[in-house]
Amino acid sequence: MADFDCIVIGGGPGGLAAAYGLHERGLKVAVVEKDLWGGTCPNRGCDPKKILMAAVEAQGRSEALQGHGLTGVPQIDWSSLMATKRAYTEKIPTGTQGGLQSAGIANYHGEASFEADGHLTVGNTQLSATNFIIATGQAPRIPNITGQEWLRTSNDFLDLDTLPADITLMGAGYVGIELAAIANAAGSQVHLIHHSDRPLRGFDGELVTALLKRLMVDGIDVQLDTDITAVTPADDQYQVTTASGKTWTTGLVFATAGRLPVTAGLHLERVNVTTTAHGIQVNDHLQTTNPRVFALGDVVDRPQPKLTPVAGFEGRYLTQTLAKKDQPAITYPVIPAVVYGKTQLAQLGVTPATATQQPETYAVSDLDLTSWYSYRRIQDADARIKVVTERSTQRIVGATMLSSEAEQLINYLDFVIQNQLTPTDIDQAILAYPTLASDLTYFG
Ligand SMILES: Cc1cc2nc3c(=O)[nH]c(=O)nc-3n(C[C@H](O)[C@H](O)[C@H](O)COP(=O)(O)OP(=O)(O)OC[C@H]3O[C@@H](n4cnc5c(N)ncnc54)[C@H](O)[C@@H]3O)c2cc1C
Ligand SMILES: NC(=O)c1ccc[n+]([C@@H]2O[C@H](COP(=O)([O-])OP(=O)(O)OC[C@H]3O[C@@H](n4cnc5c(N)ncnc54)[C@H](O)[C@@H]3O)[C@@H](O)[C@H]2O)c1
Numbered sequence: 001m002a003d004f005d006c007i008v009i010g011g012g013p014g015g016l017a018a019a020y021g022l023h024e025r026g027l028k029v030a031v032v033e034k035d036l037w038g039g040t041c042p043n044r045g046c047d048p049k050k051i052l053m054a055a056v057e058a059q060g061r062s063e064a065l066q067g068h069g070l071t072g073v074p075q076i077d078w079s080s081l082m083a084t085k086r087a088y089t090e091k092i093p094t095g096t097q098g099g100l101q102s103a104g105i106a107n108y109h110g111e112a113s114f115e116a117d118g119h120l121t122v123g124n125t126q127l128s129a130t131n132f133i134i135a136t137g138q139a140p141r142i143p144n145i146t147g148q149e150w151l152r153t154s155n156d157f158l159d160l161d162t163l164p165a166d167i168t169l170m171g172a173g174y175v176g177i178e179l180a181a182i183a184n185a186a187g188s189q190v191h192l193i194h195h196s197d198r199p200l201r202g203f204d205g206e207l208v209t210a211l212l213k214r215l216m217v218d219g220i221d222v223q224l225d226t227d228i229t230a231v232t233p234a235d236d237q238y239q240v241t242t243a244s245g246k247t248w249t250t251g252l253v254f255a256t257a258g259r260l261p262v263t264a265g266l267h268l269e270r271v272n273v274t275t276t277a278h279g280i281q282v283n284d285h286l287q288t289t290n291p292r293v294f295a296l297g298d299v300v301d302r303p304q305p306k307l308t309p310v311a312g313f314e315g316r317y318l319t320q321t322l323a324k325k326d327q328p329a330i331t332y333p334v335i336p337a338v339v340y341g342k343t344q345l346a347q348l349g350v351t352p353a354t355a356t357q358q359p360e361t362y363a364v365s366d367l368d369l370t371s372w373y374s375y376r377r378i379q380d381a382d383a384r385i386k387v388v389t390e391r392s393t394q395r396i397v398g399a400t401m402l403s404s405e406a407e408q409l410i411n412y413l414d415f416v417i418q419n420q421l422t423p424t425d426i427d428q429a430i431l432a433y434p435t436l437a438s439d440l441t442y443f444g
Contacts, residue, residue, distance in 0.1 A: 002106070004030045006322055007120055007129040009112045009266070011096065012039020013308045014297030015135030017315025023105050025323040030106035030129070032122050037096035037107075040137055040298075041308045043089055044155045049178060051085045052158070053340050056185040060342030060404060064379040076186040078163045085158070114271045118292075131292050131322055134273070134280060135315070136266065138259035138298040138306060143170065147231035150238055151255040154179060163188050164251025168240050170228050171257030172199035174339055177215070179256060181341035184220050191221045191240070191250060193228055195257075202305070202337070203345055204352050204386060204400040211345050211402060214382055218342065228253075259306070261299045276301045284329035286318055294318055305337050334398075334417050336410045343382040343402055346410035349417050350398030355388040362397070363389050365444060369403060374439055380404050387443050395420055396444060409436050416440060 006022050008015040011033030019031045036043040055076050062073050100107045110122040119128040140153035154175050163186050169176045172194035180192045192215065200208045216222050227243040231253045241247050261279035268274075274281045274289040279301035286294050296318055297311030304310050313332065321327040339345040355362035369375045369383035380403050388398035399413045416426065423441045431437045 001119065001126045001128050002030070004028045004106065004127065004129040006030075006131045006133060007032065007112075007127055008133045008135055009120070010039065010135035010137060010297070010299070011037045011100075011107070012135060012137050012297065012311065013041050014137075014311030014315045015039070015133065016096070016100075017312040018133050018135065018296065018318045019100070019105055019315075020103065021316055021319025022322060023103060025319065027323065028106075030108060030127060031100060032108045032110065032112040032120070032127075033097075034109070034111040037093040037100075037109075042092045042096075044158050046308055047092075048085045048089050048158045049182070050340065051088055052081060052182045053178070055081050056182055056342060057404070059185050061378065063342075064381070064404070068379050078186050079161070081186070082160065111265055113265055113267045115267075116270045118271055131294065133318060133322075134263075134266065134268075134288070134293065134295040134299060135297045135311070136262040136299045138279075139262050140255055141258045141260045142255050143228075143257050145229055145231065147233075147238075148255075150231045150233065150253065152252050153255055156252075157183075157254055164237075165189065166237075166250045167191070168193060168228075168238075168248075168250040168253045169256045170253060171195075171255065172212075172222070172224075173256060173258060174200070175259075176254075176256035177211070178340050179254065180215060180220050181218075184215070184218050185342065188251075189219070189221070191223065191248065193223050193226050193240075193242075195225070195227050197224050199224070200339065200345070203339070203347050207345055207384065207386070207400055207402045210382065210384065211339070211341075211343065214343050214402075215341075259298070261301070263299065285321055285327065286314060286330060294322070304332055305335060307335070307337065310335060334414060336414050338407045338410060340407065343380075343404055344406035345400075345402050346406035347400045348398060348410050348414055349396075350388045352386045352388060352398070352400055355398065361391060363391055365389070367443075369401075372439065372442075373434055374405065374436055375403060377434075378404065385409075385443070389444050393420075393422075394444070395422055399443075405436055409439075412437055412440055413443070 005027040006029050008019045008031045011031050019029050023029045108122045112122050166189040168191040172192050180190045184190045229243050230241040232239050237249050272290045279299050280295040296314035298306040317330050334349045336348045352364050355364045365387045367385050375383035383403035385401040390397045426441050
């Protein structure tokens with residue numbers, strides 16, 4: 001039986017960060033992956049989505065400049081956009097596995113499961129280790145409705161040969177809103193259906209409403225407080241039925257109603273690793289209820305958002321924890337979150353809602369950016385930011401924004417917050433003008 005210092009289960013961004021880090025520190029490491037090497041983000045998540053989004057963003061920029069120097073809005077050619085995406089994603093699994101092989105990290109392809117004596121089985125191979133890291137991620141949740149077998153997922157959307165003329169998305173979270181933006185830009189009639197009155201609960205309510213309004217202006221049929229109860233085949237399409245009895249016919253229906261931790265098949269009960277409905281239970285050292293087994297990334301039950309940079313941060317943290325004893329508990333820096341599209345919703349640090357509840361501690365500036373040079377130049381009609389400052393230090397501690405530049409500005413503000421910079425500190429640098437970075441001193 002091959003024996004290792006650490007076996008990482010799951011070859012996604014979190015597991016790989018841990019595996020490379022432990023290997024660099026001289027530990028004998030193996031990684032097990034049951035499906036695509038590289039995991040969700042580069043194969044069927046962030047990266048392929050953002051390749052499709054490049055065309056969406058370009059179209060949005062062009063639309064904004066109609067009557068301001070541009071004529072003609074570019075149309076999306078789905079098959080060539082998908083070919084561009086595939087040219088990227090097709091190389092990911094072999095490239096990722098090749099990287100492990102070149103580095104000398106043992107890698108096994110197959111589903112890992114624990115045995116009662118604590119070793120791991122992958123197919124016919126038995127492996128043992130001093131420590132294990134579970135980094136098995138999440139998978140799309142399929143709601144329990146009549147006709148649930150007809151529901152597609154984001155995995156299917158991101159690999160569609162042809163985009164139907166009409167699609168329905170069940171759930172207006174990150175995935176639902178981003179896929180709606182892509183399909184809408186590519187010419188599909190999109191029905192974005194959400195079961196409550198408030199999608200994206202972690203984000204500022206006013207800016208979420210402004211984002212949904214923009215999606216509706218773009219032609220998306222956004223229905224809130226609507227429960228889809230059945231999806232049934234109708235010729236070569238599907239009939240969607242809601243709890244109120246409303247029906248419509250659509251080309252495909254996608255479950256975008258959240259994701260669930262992937263723990264089935266691991267037999268965690270055999271090694272006394274406890275799970276909750278939200279994932280694997282860990283302490284503040286990412287240690288599970290079995291002291292030899294750790295967990296990180298999307299599969300963990302913790303309050304931080306399930307994002308690639310968070311999984312990578314946890315992988316690097318575990319690298320230190322397993323290589324050295326007596327490491328402090330994990331503490332997270334501020335975590336930026338972005339919902340991508342023609343206009344992007346981004347959030348970081350202290351939220352306006354929290355700040356408003358503590359008026360002695362925080363001040364909130366709600367700024368309409370549409371007249372600021374950076375946004376006027378590109379005719380961004382949505383641009384708005386809420387900046388949270390700490391009264392005692394006058395430092396920025398949080399920001400929520402909507403604009404076609406939000407994905408960039410949020411990272412500049414991340415550096416400002418993380419390094420506790422004041423406008424005077426920022427003024428010490430000469431920044432290229434006129435750019436988003438040269439606006440930084442204007443935010444307070
Ligand atoms: C459509 C979509 C878009 C997204 N966009 C963004 C974005 O723009 N930005 C962002 O930060 N995040 C985004 N995310 C989230 C991001 O993909 C995840 O947070 C990230 O991939 C988590 O990394 P991970 O290593 O924890 O898990 P994963 O990347 O999911 O990797 C887990 C791996 O474990 C493997 N595995 C599972 N069980 C076993 C087993 N028993 N044995 C062996 N292997 C196993 C799986 O096959 C998988 O490859 C997106 C997600 C989706 C679905
Ligand atoms: N841009 C990004 O960084 C990005 C993009 C995609 C995904 N992600 C990550 O992946 C995670 C999962 O994304 P997601 O969009 O699948 O989940 P999500 O939790 O963000 O959104 C799912 C939404 O569907 C709703 N819902 C649940 N059941 C429903 C039903 N029956 N009908 C209609 N609506 C229903 C939920 O209330 C929720 O608001 C995110 O939380 C995020 O961490 C990030």
